[in-house]
Amino acid sequence: MSEATAPVAWDPRPPGGALAAAKRIGIGLILVLIIAQALIVVEARPQDLITGVHGMADIIRRAVPPDFSKFGSELWPALETIDIAIFGTVVGVILAIPLAVLAASNVSPSRPVYYVARSIIGFCRAVPDLVWALFFVTAVGLGPFPGGLALAVHSIGMLGRLFAETIEQMDMAPIDALALTGARRIQIFTHGVVPSVLPSLLGISLYRLDENIRSSLVLGFVGAGGIGFQLLTAMNLFQYQEVSLLLIITFVIVQAAERLSAILREKIS
Amino acid sequence: MLQVRDLTLRYPNGKLALSRFNIAVSAGELVIVLGGNGSGKTTLLRCVTRTLMPTEGEVRVNGTDLAPLRGERLRRARLELAMISQHASLVRRRSVLANVATGALGRLGGAWTALGGLPTSELAAAHGHLAEVGLAHLAHQRAGTLSGGQAQRVAIARALAQRPRVLLADEPVASLDPEAAEEIMRLLRRLAAEENLAVLCVLHQVELAYKYADRVVGIREGVMAFDLPQAELSRETVRQLYLSEAA
Numbered sequence: 001m002s003e004a005t006a007p008v009a010w011d012p013r014p015p016g017g018a019l020a021a022a023k024r025i026g027i028g029l030i031l032v033l034i035i036a037q038a039l040i041v042v043e044a045r046p047q048d049l050i051t052g053v054h055g056m057a058d059i060i061r062r063a064v065p066p067d068f069s070k071f072g073s074e075l076w077p078a079l080e081t082i083d084i085a086i087f088g089t090v091v092g093v094i095l096a097i098p099l100a101v102l103a104a105s106n107v108s109p110s111r112p113v114y115y116v117a118r119s120i121i122g123f124c125r126a127v128p129d130l131v132w133a134l135f136f137v138t139a140v141g142l143g144p145f146p147g148g149l150a151l152a153v154h155s156i157g158m159l160g161r162l163f164a165e166t167i168e169q170m171d172m173a174p175i176d177a178l179a180l181t182g183a184r185r186i187q188i189f190t191h192g193v194v195p196s197v198l199p200s201l202l203g204i205s206l207y208r209l210d211e212n213i214r215s216s217l218v219l220g221f222v223g224a225g226g227i228g229f230q231l232l233t234a235m236n237l238f239q240y241q242e243v244s245l246l247l248i249i250t251f252v253i254v255q256a257a258e259r260l261s262a263i264l265r266e267k268i269s
Numbered sequence: 270m271l272q273v274r275d276l277t278l279r280y281p282n283g284k285l286a287l288s289r290f291n292i293a294v295s296a297g298e299l300v301i302v303l304g305g306n307g308s309g310k311t312t313l314l315r316c317v318t319r320t321l322m323p324t325e326g327e328v329r330v331n332g333t334d335l336a337p338l339r340g341e342r343l344r345r346a347r348l349e350l351a352m353i354s355q356h357a358s359l360v361r362r363r364s365v366l367a368n369v370a371t372g373a374l375g376r377l378g379g380a381w382t383a384l385g386g387l388p389t390s391e392l393a394a395a396h397g398h399l400a401e402v403g404l405a406h407l408a409h410q411r412a413g414t415l416s417g418g419q420a421q422r423v424a425i426a427r428a429l430a431q432r433p434r435v436l437l438a439d440e441p442v443a444s445l446d447p448e449a450a451e452e453i454m455r456l457l458r459r460l461a462a463e464e465n466l467a468v469l470c471v472l473h474q475v476e477l478a479y480k481y482a483d484r485v486v487g488i489r490e491g492v493m494a495f496d497l498p499q500a501e502l503s504r505e506t507v508r509q510l511y512l513s514e515a516a
Contacts, residue, residue, distance in 0.1 A: 177358035177424075180318060181431050182348040182375025190385035191371050195363050 059240060066248055067241035074230060078249050080144045081226035082257075084219065085212035088151025092212075093205050096121075096156045100163030107167060107193060121164070125157025129215050133224040144225030151212045151219070159208055166200045167193065203265045210261040217250055227253075270296045270467035271317070271435045276326035278316055278491075286312045287323070287491040294435065294467040299458055301478040302471045304488035305511055310471040313488065314439050317469070318352055319343060331434050348375045350435045351428035355443040357420035361413030365404065365423050368412045369395035372430030391430070398426040402456060418449030425456060429464070436460065438470040442477065450474065454481045475507050 102117035136146030220228020442450035487494035
């Protein structure tokens with residue numbers, strides 16, 4: 001039998017009264033202050049955009065039409081850009097998976113191992129890929145290889161965290177059930193953990209490949225190969241028609257990668 | 270086959286979850302444990318599987334006491350015990366056949382199974398177990414596409430793949446409709462008889478206990494309230510079990 005409860009009259013005032021309203025106003029003021037200080041620190045001057053319109057129009061005028069005669073010679077750097085991303089993603093995935101297993105609290109063998117793995121992942125992620133690229137250009141010289149290495153190390157950080165979170169969020173009931181059958185730890189991992197999280201890991205990896213293709217375009221600016229290096233050279237030589245061709249190629253690569261990644265992720269899910 | 274003697278579990282906060290609990294289940298016998306929420310039914314099964322470490326007592330399976338065992342010796346001893354629970358706990362993205370065959374992993378060593386493979390002989394045996402539970406036609410379907418009743422039958426087939434002597438079932442029909450629940454209980458009854466399994470099953474459905482149990486055990490606040498053959502179990506005894514829980 002349910003207990004009888006006294007009817008409660010509806011009160012149109014929001015719960016919490018004046019204190020809650022003051023809190024909301026306080027939070028609003030803090031947000032406004034944060035945005036205001038950002039505008040001051042970046043020295044935002046919208047009027048400069050208006051006075052700079054002539055300069056921008058001049059660059060655009062000199063950039064059209066794109067110099068399609070150089071299309072053939074730009075294909076190799078374009079392929080290099082894509083391959084830097086593929087190399088970085090594949091190596092990143094291979095190294096991120098074992099680290100993620102050690103960094104997932106529900107399957108990590110011990111707390112010290114968990115903290116060490118989390119620290120490595122955190123460090124790889126904290127250093128931007130452009131800084132990794134500068135580091136590897138110094139270590140192994142100019143070209144696409146340092147670019148690939150930079151993306152691989154940064155991907156370990158990004159993928160390691162996401163993989164670990166995926167493993168932590170998986171349903172543990174099938175894992176516990178396998179443990180009760182007397183399966184060994186490695187068997188529980190390969191027969192329970194891997195099939196449960198594999199589709200998510202593949203989806204995350206494809207998204208990372210998409211991100212890495214965008215990043216590899218920029219890495220050329222610090223000498224790490226690919227179309228970015230061509231872009232920097234063309235800009236330095238005021239070859240704006242070549243710049244516009246390179247931007248078109250960049251746009252096509254990014255759009256194609258994004259679309260392909262989305263299609264594959266949809267198929268996996 | 271399964272003998273539990275003086276099984277006691279006291280939590281670190283001093284709460285007594287099980288107190289000197291005794292129960293024996295012979296091969297071919299289906300024993301059903303009844304009791305209210307929080308009475309200690311699931312705790313009993315978790316102590317038997319050694320998911321929980323009992324404070325005192327023995328859990329003998331085919332003569333071996335599991336209570337003091339650790340590590341590899343415990344893992345090996347646990348192979349004799351299979352467990353099914355309220356949720357089938359299948360790996361949803363694997364095929365039904367692969368899920369059943371994983372029940373045999375504890376008996377299998379080697380690199381192939383460590384890398385995620387399953388021997389053909391075990392897959393064939395798994396197909397046989399699926400046939401036993403009437404689901405051979407779903408062998409290659411993904412486990413995630415099954416209904417609750419089908420998934421529970423697959424979990425039973427997985428338990429059979431383990432080749433256990435004792436089958437423990439923790440509220441195996443709790444999330445099923447009445448028809449599917451009857452089907453699972455009929456299956457447990459048949460497996461106890463045909464496979465000579467000792468089946469210890471925790472239930473909330475008193476009618477199913479009357480219909481399928483050889484013996485019924487009542488548990489109240491971690492203490493055994495009764496242990497009677499099904500034919501001797503009166504409605505009043507069961508009523509008293511739940512009444513005292515509610516009091």
